[in-house]
Amino acid sequence: MKTMNIRKATLEDIKAKALKLAKKKIAFVGSVNAHNAPNIKAMVVAKRDGLKTFYFASNNSALRTEQYQQNKNACIYFKGGPIYRGLMLEGTMEILNDDNSKKLIWKFGMKNIYKNGGINDPDFCVLKFTAKTGRYYYWYETETFEIE
Amino acid sequence: MKTMNIRKATLEDIKAKALKLAKKKIAFVGSVNAHNAPNIKAMVVAKRDGLKTFYFASNNSALRTEQYQQNKNACIYFKGGPIYRGLMLEGTMEILNDDNSKKLIWKFGMKNIYKNGGINDPDFCVLKFTAKTGRYYYWYETETFEIE
Numbered sequence: 001m002k003t004m005n006i007r008k009a010t011l012e013d014i015k016a017k018a019l020k021l022a023k024k025k026i027a028f029v030g031s032v033n034a035h036n037a038p039n040i041k042a043m044v045v046a047k048r049d050g051l052k053t054f055y056f057a058s059n060n061s062a063l064r065t066e067q068y069q070q071n072k073n074a075c076i077y078f079k080g081g082p083i084y085r086g087l088m089l090e091g092t093m094e095i096l097n098d099d100n101s102k103k104l105i106w107k108f109g110m111k112n113i114y115k116n117g118g119i120n121d122p123d124f125c126v127l128k129f130t131a132k133t134g135r136y137y138y139w140y141e142t143e144t145f146e147i148e
Numbered sequence: 149m150k151t152m153n154i155r156k157a158t159l160e161d162i163k164a165k166a167l168k169l170a171k172k173k174i175a176f177v178g179s180v181n182a183h184n185a186p187n188i189k190a191m192v193v194a195k196r197d198g199l200k201t202f203y204f205a206s207n208n209s210a211l212r213t214e215q216y217q218q219n220k221n222a223c224i225y226f227k228g229g230p231i232y233r234g235l236m237l238e239g240t241m242e243i244l245n246d247d248n249s250k251k252l253i254w255k256f257g258m259k260n261i262y263k264n265g266g267i268n269d270p271d272f273c274v275l276k277f278t279a280k281t282g283r284y285y286y287w288y289e290t291e292t293f294e295i296e
Contacts, residue, residue, distance in 0.1 A: 026227070028190075037221035038179055040176050040224075074186065083192060086189065
């Protein structure tokens with residue numbers, strides 16, 4: 001296994017490691033509820049662009065969607081194979097209901113989830129996460145970086 | 149694979165499934181930062197008692213410890229093998245620095261992490277999570293329950 005001394009690694013090395021982690025299928029998605037408490041849910045990333053943009057299929061009626069309407073602050077976390085490796089991206093979550101966004105992430109199999117009209121199901125919505133900063137964990141070291 | 153109709157399952161069935169998930173080694177731990185934004189980190193559960201109490205080894209200097217000092221609201225999430233199964237426990241996090249709590253979770257191997265005196269390392273602290281409610285996810289159904 002290749003190891004890295006995070007103190008000696010350049011920011012570019014760390015971003016490259018982070019980008020690899022950010023390609024994982026499952027993200028742990030964080031929100032803040034009305035009582036100022038954190039919530040987490042594992043979600044499948046429907047579409048992504050680098051370290052900056054991540055899309056998720058959701059429901060307008062979902063608990064999380066309601067939370068993001070009140071407080072758009074969000075984070076997503078990707079877990080490395082070994083526990084000591086992880087990536088947290090911090091940013092904001094938008095709730096999108098326009099046709100283009102829906103088409104962008106729609107997959108045929110999703111008709112089994114959105115049973116009230118498939119892509120036209122009024123409960124189907126798109127969550128778009130935009131990252132501002134990243135925090136990469138490696139052993140007991142961390143490195144924080146901006147995301148342009 | 150055994151499947152369950154969550155609508156027909158009794159609360160006891162669901163709690164039994166939840167308890168099984170809560171035995172996983174890794175929990176995704178949620179906090180709220182000073183800017184009202186959620187944070188997540190994967191952590192190893194050091195010790196646990198049912199669905200109610202979970203202990204983690206941490207550092208007084210850690211970002212998360214500082215966040216829990218300001219806002220003790222916390223959640224922990226366990227991911228099932230298949231993505232559609234998950235458990236979120238909501239409650240509060242305490243930061244403990246007493247010897248008994250430290251002895252409770254101390255493991256020999258941790259001396260490699262707390263290098264400034266092992267169990268007496270002044271940076272070593274215990275995070276104790278106490279759950280109030282649980283939320284169990286199964287396919288696209290969820291069930292919420294109180295934890296006594």
